[in-house]
Amino acid sequence: MKQVLGDRKTIAVLLAPALVTYSVVMLAPMLWSLGYxxxxxxxxxxxxxxxxxxxxxxxxxxxxxxxxxFTIKYALTVTTGQVLVGYLLALLFVFFLKRASGVIRTLTFFPVVLPTVAVSLLFEKLFEIAPTSGPVNSLITALGGQQVNWFGAGSTAFAVIAIMDIWRSMGFYAVLLYAGLVDISEDVIESARLDGAGGWRLARHIVLPMSWPVLISALIFSINGTLKVFDSIYALTAGGPGNQTTR
Amino acid sequence: MSAPTRPPAGPAATAPGAPPPAATPEAQPPAAGRRRRPARHWRKWPLVLATAILLVIEIYPLIWLLLGSLKTQQEFMNRPTWALPQDWTNFDNYREAWDSGVARNLLNSVMAVFPSLAIIVVFGTAAGFALEVMVFKGRGALLLVFLAGIMIPSQMILLPLFSAYFKTHLTGTVWPLILTYSATGLPLTVFMMATYFRAVPRELFEAATIDGASALRSFRSVAFPMMTNAIFTVGLVQFFFLWNDLLFAMTFTSGAGHAELATVQVGLLNFQGRFGAVQYGPTMAAICVNVLITLVLYLFLNQRVMKGMAAGAVKG
Incomplete structure (x- = not known):
């Protein structure tokens, strides 16, 4: 047994292709970059x-x-937004929609698989002011506000980037956190309710502590993704106006 | 990380006929009697509204995109942005987008992504099998080496790869993309496959060994067929990562003289420039074509995509 499953030649045959590809195309260039x-x-x-x-x-x-x-500001804002909105969505799925949440989960997850470039171009059009105003500015006009030139200033361009990236990924974090929330036993919540814990206290003392581990992992995934951001910002503003959104 | 979505263990636990557990977290005093129902109904409203707003925010941009792809330039300029297209069968925008090279871009993407997927799946499964089922010293450390690859930012390997491909005269072919995609997909795949193999009882491979199978044979005839489902999920997740890649595609295919290699994403980005920002219809049609491919895949396989993506969350 040991001999067969510990056969060196077989291990090499199975492992070498992946290891060589990975080392040559990823590890070596990384060290090379470090050397540079x-x-x-x-x-x-x-x-x-x-x-x-x-x-x-x-x-x-x-x-x-x-x-x-800018990268740090972006990472902090978007990570907070992604995980917070995702958590609220997950709470909505678990405690309000319950069984019926399947369809809505599927729908909110969909933007996750959309190509970044497509989403960026879409948002560029959504927030457009000239030559014709996009839905967002039209909505602002309809509500009696002043139209905003979103891509004209660094701060508003940043807002659009943050909104877009949160829109894109909130469904993903909702599904991730949903899996953690669903694991909280109904009995625990029921008994807390019988003990008189209301909405806020139930969330603060039961739901939040019990979903803490999955919340932390979601935060780590999100930071890992947002610090490496490239394509969404490149496709949306290409670092502009000026270089105010250059990461 | 192995967090598949499970159906909520919610109301199913209550006996039939018993009142369902309160949807609002507040405990209901049992003596509330008749007043209880309207009160609960009232409380639900904000959440129903929140759900509705959520759906509008998620879905409307996509509907707007679809409607926009059917509008003419006149409609964009002269009619409100939420107006419906005047002619629902106006596919001119699609024709224009298609004629300007979308087909070529699609073909390029397919040529780059699918060979990479095949390599990723075969190499990754083999490595996962070796690292989890085979017994040798240092396999834990090797798994960590692969895992470290998940954290390497693509930007960091970009420059050395570019000069390496240039020196080996691979620039201008589809190979840089295939090589890079295969390598960048491997860490996550190896890690996920190793996790899947961990869940398989070892007795299975021991039995195969006793029946006289070599380790290679167990891999080919037992492990690989058994992992079909997992392989499909991993492949699907990788498909979305590679298909949506912009950074590598832009660096390796958009240089002077080999624009004919541009993938869908690069093509879409250039599309904007080709028509200027003012040609709305064709741009929207091109975005639509791009979105449609992922949409169709997602429509049929959404549960699997969601599970796989959640399992591969480390990719970020």
């Missing part, structure tokens, strides 16, 4: 050792600092 940080130059002119100069430059270059600050 200590050199100056480019592939054509060749490289010279520059020590920590690049890092100093990174932290003193105002553009880089702005991009880093």
């Amino acid at each position: 940080t200590l050199f100056a130059g480019n592939p054509v002119r060749g490289f010279t050792w520059s020590g920590l100069d690049n890092l100093t430059k990174l932290f003193t270059d105002p553009k880089a600092r702005q991009a880093i600050a």
Whole structure:
């Protein structure tokens, strides 16, 4: 038994293709990239050792600092939004819609699988002001407000990016958190209710602590995704206006 | 991470005829009698409204997109944005979008994504099997090495890969995409497959071994067929990641001289430029075509997609 399932040749045959592909195309370039940080130059002119100069430059270059600050702001905002809205949705599914939530879960999950570029172009049109106003500005007019040039200023462009990325992924986090909430035993909630725990206290002292682990993992997944963001912002604003949304 | 969606263990527990558990969290005093029902009804309203608003927010942009793809430029300019298209059979926008290279882009995407998927699935399953079922020293560490790949940002490997492909004269072919996609899909796939194999009783492979199967044979004839479902789920999740990829596709196919390699996403992004921002109809039709492919897949396989995506959540 040990001999057959521990056969070195078989292990190599099964493992090598994946390991080689992965090492050559991901691990090596990553180390290569790390190595580049200590050199100056480019592939054509060749490289010279520059020590920590690049890092100093990174932290003193105002553009880089702005991009880093933007990434952090984006990650914090969107992660909070994704997980919070997802959690509210999951609560809605579990405690209000219950059995009937299947269809709504399916519908809210759908934007997750949509291509980012398509969603970005769609949102560009949704928030448009000129030459013709999109649904959002039309709605603002209908409600008696002033139309907003969403992509004209950094702060409003950021708002659109945040709204778009939360719209895109709230269904995903709802489903993720739903799986955790459903696991909370009905008995626990019932007995807390019998003990007189009302809505807020029930949520605060029973539901929240019991769904804490899955909430934390959702936060980690979300941070992991938002810190690496590229395509949604590139396709929506390409870093503009100016470079106010450059990550 | 192995968190499939389960049906809620909710009202099913109550005996038939018994009042259903209160939908609002507040405990209902049993003596409330007749007043109880309208009061509860009243409380439900905000939540019903919230659900309705939620659905509008999720669905309306997509409906607007679909309607927009049927409108003419005049309608966009002169009629309110929520107006219905005047001619429901006006498919000119689609024709225009199709003629401008959407078909070529679709073909490119298929050529890049499906070979990668095949490689990912076969290599990933084999590695998952080796790391979970086979016995050797250091397999835990190796699994961690693969797992680390999930955390590597694509931007970090982009530049070295670009110069490597350039030096090996692969630039200008579909190979850079296939290689990169295969490699980036592997960490998550290996990890997920290893998790699936962990749930399989070891006795199964031991029995196969006793029956005289070599490890390779057990993999081919026992493990692989048994994992069909899992493989399909993993493949589906990877399909969406690869199909929707923009960063790699943009870097490896949009350079000067090989625009004919552009994938669907790159094509869509360029589409905007080709027509200028003012040609609404064709742009919307192109977005629609792009959305439709994922929509159809999702319509048929939504439960599986949701489960798989939740299991692969680490990808972020």
